[in-house]
Each structure stands twice: as structure tokens, then as C-alpha cells.
Amino acid sequence: MTTEGKVNEDLLKERRKCTFDVEELTHFIDGGEQATKDRREVEEMVIYVKELKDEIPEEYLSHTGKYENAMKKSCVLIDLLKEHALKHSSFDAYRPTNMYRVQSLVPQQMPLLLHMGMFVPTIIGQGSPEQQAEWLPKALSMQIMGTYAQTELGHGTFLRGLETTATYDPATEEFVLHTPTLTAHKWWPGGLGQTANHCIVVAQLYTKGECYGVHPFIVQIRDSETHMPLPGIKVGEIGPKLGFQTANNGFLAFDHFRIPRENMLMKNAQVQKDGTYIKGKSEKLTYGTMMLIRVMIVTDMAYEVSRAATIAVRYSAVRHQSQPKPDQPEPQILDYVTQQHKLFIAIATSHAFRLAGNWLWNTYSQVTRDLDKGKLDHLPELHALSCCLKAVSSFDAGLIVERCRMACGGHGYMMSSNFPVIYGVVAAGITVEGEYTVLLLQTARYLIKAWEQAKEGKVMTPTVSYMVNFNNNRLKWSNTPEGIISGFQSVAAGKTKAAYEALQKYKRAGNDYEDSWNLASVQLTNASEAHCRAIICEVFWKEIQRMSPTQSPGLAKVLQQLAELYLVYWTLEKSGDLLEYSSISSSDLTALRQRYEELLALIRPNAVGLVDGFDIRDQVLNSTLGSYDGRVYERLMEEAMKSPLNQEPVNQSFHKYLKPFMQKSKL
Ligand SMILES: CCCCCCCC/C=C\CCCCCCCCCC(=O)SCCNC(=O)CCNC(=O)[C@H](O)C(C)(C)COP(=O)(O)OP(=O)(O)OC[C@H]1O[C@@H](n2cnc3c(N)ncnc32)[C@H](O)[C@@H]1OP(=O)(O)O
Numbered sequence: 161m162t163t164e165g166k167v168n169e170d171l172l173k174e175r176r177k178c179t180f181d182v183e184e185l186t187h188f189i190d191g192g193e194q195a196t197k198d199r200r201e202v203e204e205m206v207i208y209v210k211e212l213k214d215e216i217p218e219e220y221l222s223h224t225g226k227y228e229n230a231m232k233k234s235c236v237l238i239d240l241l242k243e244h245a246l247k248h249s250s251f252d253a254y255r256p257t258n259m260y261r262v263q264s265l266v267p268q269q270m271p272l273l274l275h276m277g278m279f280v281p282t283i284i285g286q287g288s289p290e291q292q293a294e295w296l297p298k299a300l301s302m303q304i305m306g307t308y309a310q311t312e313l314g315h316g317t318f319l320r321g322l323e324t325t326a327t328y329d330p331a332t333e334e335f336v337l338h339t340p341t342l343t344a345h346k347w348w349p350g351g352l353g354q355t356a357n358h359c360i361v362v363a364q365l366y367t368k369g370e371c372y373g374v375h376p377f378i379v380q381i382r383d384s385e386t387h388m389p390l391p392g393i394k395v396g397e398i399g400p401k402l403g404f405q406t407a408n409n410g411f412l413a414f415d416h417f418r419i420p421r422e423n424m425l426m427k428n429a430q431v432q433k434d435g436t437y438i439k440g441k442s443e444k445l446t447y448g449t450m451m452l453i454r455v456m457i458v459t460d461m462a463y464e465v466s467r468a469a470t471i472a473v474r475y476s477a478v479r480h481q482s483q484p485k486p487d488q489p490e491p492q493i494l495d496y497v498t499q500q501h502k503l504f505i506a507i508a509t510s511h512a513f514r515l516a517g518n519w520l521w522n523t524y525s526q527v528t529r530d531l532d533k534g535k536l537d538h539l540p541e542l543h544a545l546s547c548c549l550k551a552v553s554s555f556d557a558g559l560i561v562e563r564c565r566m567a568c569g570g571h572g573y574m575m576s577s578n579f580p581v582i583y584g585v586v587a588a589g590i591t592v593e594g595e596y597t598v599l600l601l602q603t604a605r606y607l608i609k610a611w612e613q614a615k616e617g618k619v620m621t622p623t624v625s626y627m628v629n630f631n632n633n634r635l636k637w638s639n640t641p642e643g644i645i646s647g648f649q650s651v652a653a654g655k656t657k658a659a660y661e662a663l664q665k666y667k668r669a670g671n672d673y674e675d676s677w678n679l680a681s682v683q684l685t686n687a688s689e690a691h692c693r694a695i696i697c698e699v700f701w702k703e704i705q706r707m708s709p710t711q712s713p714g715l716a717k718v719l720q721q722l723a724e725l726y727l728v729y730w731t732l733e734k735s736g737d738l739l740e741y742s743s744i745s746s747s748d749l750t751a752l753r754q755r756y757e758e759l760l761a762l763i764r765p766n767a768v769g770l771v772d773g774f775d776i777r778d779q780v781l782n783s784t785l786g787s788y789d790g791r792v793y794e795r796l797m798e799e800a801m802k803s804p805l806n807q808e809p810v811n812q813s814f815h816k817y818l819k820p821f822m823q824k825s826k827l
């Protein structure tokens with residue numbers, strides 16, 4: 161937090177009203193007092209370092225300048241973190257809560273993100289013990305710098321359609337990597353442009369004349385000393401994007417480029433010296449790194465939403481507008497109930513996603529421990545969960561961040577509000593690691609199978625066991641959190657049943673399975689979304705109940721209010737679905753509307769305390785509108801004065817263009 165200068169009077173007033181201990185909330189969010197201490201220690205170590213501060217805002221730099229600046233800062237930051245990790249062996253950069261907060265210590269997206277984010281995890285997840293022994297020390301000490309090159313110009317979603325080939329040559333015991341077409345060019349990998357000298361390349365494996373599908377290979381693409389692309393490699397950067405400007409996303413092509421046989425990552429499938437292919441336990445284990453990142457994205461979305469909520473709530477406490485009562489001053493915009501409706505759900509959503517993300521992380525950790533022992537039973541369920549949670553959390557985060565931006569009126573449109581950067585991240589979250597609709601359809605495959613099992617009266621795993629109840633009886637509605645969760649489960653089961661029946665109907669009409677699937681796909685994605693909402697609501701509510709006794713009453717109460725707000729908000733949003741698939745009545749809905757308004761009023765005095773509890777320091781929040789001291793107008797003016805156009809009273813274009821143009825108009 162920044163305390164320099166005078167704190168805005170409205171914010172001081174808001175903080176005095178707060179009914180719980182903000183520091184206790186921060187510990188709850190971080191996962192304990194020690195975790196808060198550790199995080200702050202890393203932040204303290206980093207934020208005052210001169211080399212990590214921008215002399216002029218990034219927006220005013222050239223495309224090349226932005227990359228070079230981000231590169232410089234990434235190296236400085238990682239050096240500091242390495243030093244820290246050596247001193248604190250307990251610091252685990254791979255815990256999602258650490259990973260995303262480390263990334264956000266510098267405003268720019270790091271060109272090195274994919275190195276730690278996907279290159280290293282793929283070596284761990286896909287490499288044999290010998291390969292790990294060879295590559296991990298180099299990668300972890302950053303003697304080599306890598307990325308994850310899977311997507312091509314022509315295919316991102318459809319992995320089986322990738323065109324890059326890796327053909328085994330037993331004579332030399334090498335693979336020959338080749339890019340046969342324009343559409344086969346690797347396109348998008350972060351850091352591929354000018355940063356990485358190695359990458360994981362996902363390519364179609366050919367041996368003994370047969371294609372065995374996509375497999376990962378570790379490939380050196382640039383010279384270790386000169387950093388020049390190696391002969392047979394074409395590599396470059398793909399240009400400006402909506403966000404992620406400094407992530408150095410690149411393209412890559414191979415011209416019959418040879419790598420040793422040992423560079424195929426062989427933890428799962430293998431190719432022997434003579435070219436014999438040995439199948440892995442499951443082809444889908446090759447997709448493991450994507451699953452890991454999907455899991456991490458849920459927690460990251462919680463964090464991005466907390467950043468947007470912090471900016472919008474503090475700004476709304478400082479901003480005054482309109483005069484509903486002629487004899488009274490203009491109210492804080494936070495007092496408008498419509499504003500509370502826009503913002504309090506953002507606060508609640510951040511908690512919901514964080515708790516769902518932690519729950520998913522624990523599930524992931526358990527399932528990967530099982531996978532290491534050769535047990536694959538829970539892989540499909542984890543895949544279904546990670547797909548829908550990644551899809552829904554990023555989609556909702558996109559809407560919420562945009563809503564928070566709009567809630568800040570015109571000033572929300574300023575680059576210096578930091579909304580554009582936050583939006584760039586959540587918008588990427590919707591697409592990367594599996595596009596939104598595509599991932600919902602993956603979950604739908606699982607739901608349809610689960611529905612068939614429920615119909616047959618089979619024992620169901622806990623995350624879909626609600627289908628059995630729906631099949632057997634319709635529960636009586638109750639306007640309680642538990643009743644609402646059951647209601648969402650009824651919607652998920654009802655939509656799955658409807659999608660299943662649509663599939664059968666299209667098949668009976670003579671369509672094959674794939675066409676029937678496509679014809680029913682809107683219903684299928686709706687079922688997945690509903691399943692995901694039921695899970696988020698259940699996890700959020702249960703986790704808050706589970707943790708409440710460990711908190712002081714003040715904090716427990718406000719967290720209960722937030723969780724209830726979340727459930728009631730979504731009940732009202734999805735009232736049509738609930739009317740269709742549960743026994744909710746319109747009088748239940750009227751009562752819930754009333755309760756929603758009460759909850760907004762109950763949360764209102766704690767709104768600023770709740771976002772202070774996210775504990776996002778000014779240097780990390782990086783927003784003129786959201787700083788701790790609320791000096792919004794001063795900061796907006798200070799930032800405007802940094803514009804290069806304001807460094808001289810008259811710009812040269814006046815003499816060159818405007819003046820002659822105006823004079824011409826006079827004639
Ligand atoms: C931007 C936000 C993030 C910023 C910060 C995040 C914070 C975290 C900090 C650091 C992390 C590192 C930074 C990361 C930055 C992100 C950069 C982005 C990187 C990328 O995007 S890499 C490229 C990702 N690409 C994809 O995700 C491709 C999507 N496509 C697929 O996954 C698949 O092709 C498909 C699943 C859509 C279809 O595959 P296909 O083989 O055709 O399979 P099907 O026939 O449909 O299904 C077969 C069968 O397999 C099951 N299955 C599919 N996938 C899996 C899996 N992963 N695991 C287990 N099982 C799987 C599927 O359910 C089917 O089963 P069934 O037949 O029904 O029984």
C-alpha cells in the first residue's frame with residue numbers, strides 16, 4: 161500500500177466504517193498469515209528496484225522498445241526471484257497463487273512467461289527420468305530459454321490436425337522436423353519471436369512409414385552463443401495484438417531440420433533406436449501441460465477480477481456524480497445501488513473463482529499423483545472439470561472486467577486506469593489453452609456419458625452424482641443457499657438430459673453421431689456451463705462454511721454475505737432456467753430479489769475494506785483510478801503530463817500540416 165501524500169477523505173471515511181479486520185481477510189485470501197508474509201517479502205524485494213521501474217509509461221515506447229524494456233525487466237526480476245528462492249527453499253513458484261502474482265510484479269507480460277509456465281512443466285510432465293536429468297538443470301538455471309510451440313497458422317484447437325512432421329530416420333537415429341505448408345507454421349507461442357533458443361515442438365510422429373499422431377519434441381532453434389536461428393529454422397515475431405504486447409509471440413518453420421532421437425520426450429510413448437513405436441498408457445497424457453495451465457488459469461482469473469474490483473470500488477468511493485436531492489451534495493457513485501450491483505458481484509466472483517481454483521488445484525494434484533502410479537481412472541473427470549472451469553472463469557472474468565471499466569465512466573477508458581492491460585489478460589484467457597466453446601464441448605462429452613450412467617442407475621462420481629437425484633425426483637425448492645445449489649444442479653441435469661435427448665432425436669432423424677453432436681451443440685455447451693455454475697456455487701458456499709469457524713465473527717459474516725450474494729445473483733440471472741428445471745416459483749424469485757437488495761446494503765459499508773483485503777499494492781495495481789490513497793484526479797493529471805506530446809507547447813505537425821491546411825482553407 162502507498163501511504164505517501166494525503167489520503168482521500170472519502171476513502172478514510174469508508175475505511176472507518178469497515179466492520180472486519182482487513183488484515184485477517186488478506187491472510188484468508190493468501191492462505192494464511194505466513195503466506196501473506198512471504199508474498200509481501202517478495203513484493204518488497206522487487207517493487208523498489210530502480211531497473212524495474214518504467215522511466216516513461218510503456219505506451220509511449222515503440223514496438224521494439226516495449227519488447228526490450230520487458231526483456232530487461234524480466235531478467236532483473238528473475239534474478240531477484242532466483243536469489244530469493246535460494247534463500248527460501250519453501251518458495252514454490254509453481255503454486256498458482258505464487259505464479260500469477262510474481263508475473264504481475266511487472267506491468268508487462270514477460271517474454272519469459274512460457275519458459276517457466278509451459279517449457280519446464282512439459283519437461284517434467286512428458287520427459288523420461290533421463291531426459292529430465294539432462295534438460296531440467298539447464299532449464300531451471302536458465303542456461304537455456306524455452307517455449308511451447310504447438311499451435312500452427314492453420315490449426316490451434318484441432319491438435320490431431322497439426323501439420324508439422326517429425327519423421328524418424330533410423331540410419332542416423334534422428335528425427336527430421338519439417339513444415340510442409342504455410343498453414344503448418346507454428347504461430348503464437350510466447351517468447352518464440354526473439355527470446356527462446358529452445359522449444360517444445362508438438363508434431364506428427366512418423367516412423368517406419370506410419371503416422372502415430374502428435375508428440376512433443378525438445379528442439380534447439382537458436383545458437384547458444386550468437387542467438388542466430390540455426391540453419392533450417394525460420395523464426396520471427398507475429399506483431400501487435402489486442403493485449404500481451406510484450407509476450408513476444410512468434411512463428412516458426414523447419415526445413416528438414418534434424419534432432420537426435422533422444423529429443424522426443426519419452427515419459428509416455430517412445431520410439432526405439434530401430435524405429436519401433438511403443439505406445440504410452442494413454443494418448444491424452446501428451447496433453448498434460450495444457451491441463452496444468454487450464455487449472456492455473458482459474459486462479460489467475462480470480463486475481464484479475466480482484467484487480468478490476470479494487471480499481472472500480474476505490475474509484476467509486478472517491479467519485480461523486482449527479483444530485484438526486486437538490487439540497488444535498490453529489491453522492492459517491494458507490495451509493496447508487498446500480499453501481500453496487502455492478503461491483504459487489506465482482507468482489508464475490510473473485511472469492512468464488514479463487515476457492516474453486518484452489519479446489520481444482522487440489523483435485524489436479526491428487527489425480528496427477530495417481531497418474532504417476534499408473535492409475536488413470538479420474539483423468540476424464542479432471543479433464544471435464546478443468547475444461548469447464550477454465551472456460552467459465554475466463555468468460556465471466558472478461559465480462560466483469562469490462563463491467564468494472566464501464567463502471568468507471570470515461571476515466572475507465574484511460575490506459576492509465578490499467579483496465580486495458582487487465583482486459584488483455586482475461587480476453588487471452590478465454591482463447592488460450594483451448595477456446596471457450598471448444599472446452600465446454602469437451603466437458604459436454606463427459607456429461608453425456610455421465611447422463612447415460614445415471615439412467616442406468618450406475619454409481620456416479622461426486623461431481624455428477626446430482627444427476628441421479630434429478631432422474632429420480634424433483635426436489636422441493638427452498639430459498640436457502642443449499643436449496644439454490646440443488647436448484648443449479650437440477651438445471652445442469654435438466655440441460656444435460658435435454659441435450660442428450662436432442663442428440664438422440666437428431667440420430668433418429670438419420671444424422672450420424674458427429675452431425676447430431678453439431679446440431680445439438682448449443683444445448684451441449686449450455687449444459688456444460690450449467691454444470692460448471694453448479695460446481696462453483698457449491699464449492700464457494702461449502703468452502704466458506706468450512707472456513708467460517710476459523711475466522712473471527714466479523715470476517716466470517718461478511719464472507720457469508722458475499723457467498724450468499726453470489727448464489728442469489730446467479731439465481732436471478734438464471735431465473736428462466738430455474739423456472740424450467742426446478743420447482744422455484746415466481747414468489748420465491750420476488751423474495752430473492754428483496755434479499756439481493758438487502759445483501760447489497762449489508763455489503764456496502766465494507767466495500768472498500770473488502771477490496772483493501774485483496775492487498776494489491778499500488779505498484780502492482782498500476783492504476784491512476786485505484787490507488788490506495790484515492791488521489792485519482794492528481795494522478796490522472798500527473799500521467800497526462802508524461803505524454804510526449806505535452807513536452808513542448810506546439811507540436812511540429814502544426815507547422816508542417818495543420819497551418820498550411822488551415823491557410824489553404826482560408827483562400
Ligand atoms: C492468459 C491467461 C493466463 C495468464 C497467466 C496465467 C497464470 C498462470 C501462470 C503461468 C502459467 C504459464 C503461462 C501460460 C500462458 C498461456 C499461454 C497460452 C499457451 C497456449 O495456448 S498452448 C496451446 C494450447 N492449445 C490448446 O489448448 C488446444 C486445444 N485443443 C485440445 O486440447 C484438443 O485438441 C481437444 C481436446 C479440443 C480435442 O482433442 P482430440 O484429440 O481431437 O480429442 P477428442 O477426439 O475430441 O477427444 C478424445 C478423448 O480425449 C479426451 N481428452 C482430450 N483432451 C484431454 C486431456 N487434456 N486430458 C485428458 N483427456 C483428454 C476427450 O475428453 C475425449 O475423451 P472421450 O473420447 O470423450 O472419452
Ligand SMILES: Cc1cc2nc3c(=O)[nH]c(=O)nc-3n(C[C@H](O)[C@H](O)[C@H](O)COP(=O)(O)OP(=O)(O)OC[C@H]3O[C@@H](n4cnc5c(N)ncnc54)[C@H](O)[C@@H]3O)c2cc1C
Nearest residue numbers: 308309310311315316317348349350588592593594595597
Ligand atoms: C495471447 C495468446 C497466446 C498464445 N500462446 C500460445 C503458446 O504459447 N503456444 C501455443 O502453442 N499456442 C498459443 N496460443 C494459441 C492458442 O492456444 C489458440 O489460439 C487456441 O487454442 C484457439 O485455437 P484457434 O486459434 O485455432 O481457434 P479456432 O479453433 O480456429 O477457433 C475459432 C472459432 O471456431 C470455433 N471452433 C473450432 N473448433 C470447433 C469445434 N470443434 N466445435 C465448435 N466450434 C469450434 C471456436 O469456438 C471459435 O469460435 C496463444 C493464443 C493467444 C491468443
